[in-house]
Amino acid sequence: MANEKKTDKKVNDKPVAEKKKVVGKWVIKHKGEVEYAAYLLASNGEVLLTSEVYSSVDGAIQGIETIKKNVALDNFELVQDKAKRYFYKLKSSANRLLCVGEVYSTKQSCVKSVESVKRFAESAVLSEKIEEDLTIIEYVPNKNVDEKSALKGKWKIIEDDDTGYFCAQLFASNGELLLSSEYVSSEKAAKSSLQNIRKNALAGNFVIDRDKNKNYVFKLRNEKKSILCIGASYKTLAACQKAVDSTYRFCVTAVADKF
Template sequence: MIEKLKDAFDSIGEKMGISGTAAGVIVLITLIVLLAIVIVAIVCGVKKSRKKSAAASADGNLAEKASEANGTSEKAETNETVAENDETADDSETESVTMTEADSVPEAENEAEKEETEENERPESDEPTKEATTDEAAKTADTDETKDEEQKTMKQKNEEKGTISSAGNTQEKEAKTAKNAKNANGSTKAAKGTKAAEKPAMRMLGKWRIAVKGEGAYISVLCASNGEVMLTSEIYSTEDGARNGVATIIKGVETGNFIIYRDKGGDYYYKLKSAGNRLLCVGEIYKTKDGCEKAVETVKRIAKDSPVSAELYEGERFIDYTPAPVTPPAKKAQMGKWKIEQSENGGFSAKLYANNGQLMLSTEEVSARKTAEKAVESVRKNCADGNFFIDKDKFGRFYYKLHNAQNSVICTGETYDTIDGVVSAIESVRRFASNAEIVG
C-alpha cells in the first residue's frame, strides 16, 4: 500500500515538476484543508439550528404569556359584568317590594269605605284604584327605562374595554414583529460575518523558473508575483539539477542564514548559505539596506509555496570570455597579497589585494581559518584555467563569477559599468592570484 502511494506521489510530482515527497505533502495538506472546511460547515449548521430552535421557543413562550394575560383580563371583565348585573337585579327587587306595599294601602282603604258607604260609596272607591294602577304602570315603565339605560352603559363599558384590549394586543403583536425582524437582521449580519471570517485571505505567491544561461549552465530563479527577480541559484550543469536544487534552496531559506553585504559601489545584496555555511544563492542588488532586508522577508514568505514552472526559459546568456595567457608581475613590488580575515560574523575568508591596496577578490566565508587558506589554492588553480562567467545584474552592470570544473561558484567579483572593465578586472585577478603570497 505504501509503495503504491509512493508511486502515485512520484507520478503526481513528475506532472507538477516537483519531488514525490513534495507532491505527497501537497496532497496531505489539501485533504486536511478539505476536512477542516467540512468540519466548519457542520459546526456552523449546528449553531444555526440551535439559534432557530431557541428563537422559536422564545416566541412560543411569549405567545402563551400573552394568551394568559388576555384570558385573565377577559375573566376579570366578566366578573365585573356579573357583579353589576347582580346589583341591578337587587335594586329592581327592592323597587318591586316598595311598589307592592304602596299598592296594598289603597286596597285596605277601599274595603273600609265599602263597609261604611255600602252601595252609595262604591263609585268613589274605583277612582283611587285606577289612579294607583296608573301610578304602578308609570313606575314600572320608569324601572324598565332605568334597566335599559344601565344595560346600554354596561355594553359601552365592555366595548371600550374590548377596544383597549384589542389595541394592547395589536401593540404587543407589532412589538413582537419588530423584535423578530431585528433578530432576523442580527442573524443575517452574524451569518455574513461568519462567512467573511471563514473566507481565507488571498496570499500573493511567486514562481520558480528554470533558465538556461549557456552551454551546460542552468539556474533556478525565484520571481515575485509582479515578475521581479528575488534570487538566482548557483549554476547547475543540467536542467534536472537546477530543478532539484529548488528544494535545497527552500530548505536553506527555512534553516539557513541570510547575510547582507555591501559592495564597493555602496549597494547592498544578500547571500543565502546553508546551515553548513555553503553558498546556495545570491540575491539581487538594492540601493538601500532596507530594500535588501525587505527582499529577504519576501523570499522567506513566498519561496516554499511558489510553484516551479515546467517550462524551460531562455535566460540572458553569460558573456563569452576567452582567457588570455597569464603574465606574472615583472617585479616583486608589483605582486599582490592574500590576507585571511575574520568578519563580524566570526567567519574567515581569503581576500586578494593588488599592490596598491585595492581589493580584487574575496572568497566565501568559512568557519575555520585553515579552510580559508585551502580556498586560496582552489582560486589560484581555477584562475589559471580561466573558469570565469561574466553576467549582468538588473541595473545593467557587469560582474564575474569564478567557478570550478563542476560549475560550482567559488566567489563573485565586484560590479563594473562596462564589459571591458570586468574583463580587465578578471585579468588582474588572474595575474595577482597566481603569485601573491599569504601574509596574514
C-alpha cells in the first residue's frame, strides 16, 4: 500500500527487565544482659515485628525459623488496648506468644502491617551484624503497699463468646483493665494463668521497653523471661513506671470473682 512505511524495527526487540524483588531484613539486637531479640524490617527499614528475648544469638536465630513457620500458618491475633489502639500478636500452634507487633492508631494500619510481615518474613535476609540496642529496663515496682487501706482490684475469668476460650484479667478499683492473660481453651487453664501472673507480678518480674515510635511499654515475664502479659504504651518513662506500680499494687490487693 502506498501509505505504508517499511521498517525493520521490532516492537519487542529489547529484553524486558525483570522487576527487582523487594526483600526485607532480619536483624538480631542485643537488648540487655544476655538478652537478644530478632527484628523483621521491611525493605524501607520499617520495623514490622519484634520477637521475644532469647539468652543467646543462636537462640534468636532458631526463633526466627519458628516465627517464619507460624507466619506461614497465619497464627496472628489482633488486639485492641485500653487506649483503643491496635497491635498484633503472633503465636505458636500451642498458643505460646512468639512476637508482638508495633502499636497502630487504626485497625486497618495493623492489618496492613500483618500483610507486610507475611510478604517479607520468609525471604528476608539475616544480617550478620549484631546490633546494640540496650533499651530493656528491669523496673522494680514500689512494693510498699498497705493491703488494709489500699483500694481493691479484681481478678476475673472472661469467656470469649465467639471462640469459647478463656482468659484471666486484672482490673483496677475503677474498672480499668490492667492485665490480660493469653486466651486458653479451658476455664481451669485460665485460673492457672491467673495464679502464674500473680506470682510473677508479686515477684516484680516487670521490664519496660521502647517501640519504634519511642513509646514505653511494660511487660510481665516469668523466670525464663517469656512474656506473660503486655501493658499499654506510654509516651514517657515516668508514666509507664507509674502504670507498673499501679499494676503491682492491685495484684497485691485484688480479690477474685467466685469461680
